[in-house]
Amino acid sequence: MLSASLMNNDMNSYMKIIYQHKTWWEIAYLSLSHPFASFAIFSIRKWSYPVFLTVALVDLYLNFQTWRLFPNILTVPLLVVLTLCNIAFVSYFLLNAVRAPYFNPRVRWWEVKPRFLVNFTARIRGPVSKQKCLVIDISEGGIFVKTNLEFALGDTVKVELAFLNRIIEVQGKVVHCGKARIKGYGIQFYENDKATMNSIGKVIEAIEAMGFATRAQKPTMLGDFKRWVKALLKTGRGWVPEALPPNPRNVISLEVSKARYRERRWRKMLRKQGRTAA
Numbered sequence: 001m002l003s004a005s006l007m008n009n010d011m012n013s014y015m016k017i018i019y020q021h022k023t024w025w026e027i028a029y030l031s032l033s034h035p036f037a038s039f040a041i042f043s044i045r046k047w048s049y050p051v052f053l054t055v056a057l058v059d060l061y062l063n064f065q066t067w068r069l070f071p072n073i074l075t076v077p078l079l080v081v082l083t084l085c086n087i088a089f090v091s092y093f094l095l096n097a098v099r100a101p102y103f104n105p106r107v108r109w110w111e112v113k114p115r116f117l118v119n120f121t122a123r124i125r126g127p128v129s130k131q132k133c134l135v136i137d138i139s140e141g142g143i144f145v146k147t148n149l150e151f152a153l154g155d156t157v158k159v160e161l162a163f164l165n166r167i168i169e170v171q172g173k174v175v176h177c178g179k180a181r182i183k184g185y186g187i188q189f190y191e192n193d194k195a196t197m198n199s200i201g202k203v204i205e206a207i208e209a210m211g212f213a214t215r216a217q218k219p220t221m222l223g224d225f226k227r228w229v230k231a232l233l234k235t236g237r238g239w240v241p242e243a244l245p246p247n248p249r250n251v252i253s254l255e256v257s258k259a260r261y262r263e264r265r266w267r268k269m270l271r272k273q274g275r276t277a278a
């Protein structure tokens with residue numbers, strides 16, 4: 001449509017020109033590539049960017065070829081305008097804040113599984129034996145438990161869940177330590193087999209069917225669009241998404257992983273030297 005308007009043609013005349021002068025593969029490309037590129041951008045996946053950038057580069061090449069073969073139709077000023085539009089469009093998607101959700105699943109808030117507020121007992125394996133704990137919330141990705149046991153970030157724990165006459169032992173990793181309102185731990189399910197995760201999924205389905213409340217309601221697409229328009233008109237901000245600050249929990253987990261890696265290297269070095277680490 002942009003090309004047709006810049007050439008002062010209606011869409012019917014522009015399409016006739018294309019079908020008369022383009023090869024069959026160019027016609028197939030023009031018919032299929034842009035819908036597929038739009039689908040890729042809307043899907044927000046890692047493969048979206050290679051598809052989008054490939055289509056953009058091929059468009060630049062085809063525009064150049066059209067100008068070279070038909071300079072009276074696609075003049076130099078029109079070629080420059082089309083090229084600048086393509087460059088501006090690609091540059092927008094290369095911004096860090098725009099690119100982040102395509103390569104970082106944690107940024108995709110719309111894919112976050114709901115956390116259901118519950119209140120049932122479970123058993124968590126401590127350094128010596130299993131002890132009772134209280135499950136505060138649960139999702140398909142993990143749980144938050146209230147316990148007097150002491151754990152550190154990155155510790156691997158096992159929790160025995162008992163719900164609706166079903167006992168499930170699930171393994172997880174401590175990713176959050178709550179010390180403000182509730183002393184407890186956020187545990188992310190980690191290295192469980194498919195059968196265990198299927199059992200967790202069935203428990204979540206039962207909890208949802210029983211009408212348990214969720215910790216936070218997921219915003220709808222329409223509601224989020226209305227908030228964006230309102231903020232845009234009120235503040236003028238929103239044309240470019242703002243990058244989220246790093247999650248302190250992830251930063252802490254990364255530091256813990258680095259410290260353990262350094263400790264393992266240190267112990268390995270001592271073993272090579274024939275000494276025993278204290």
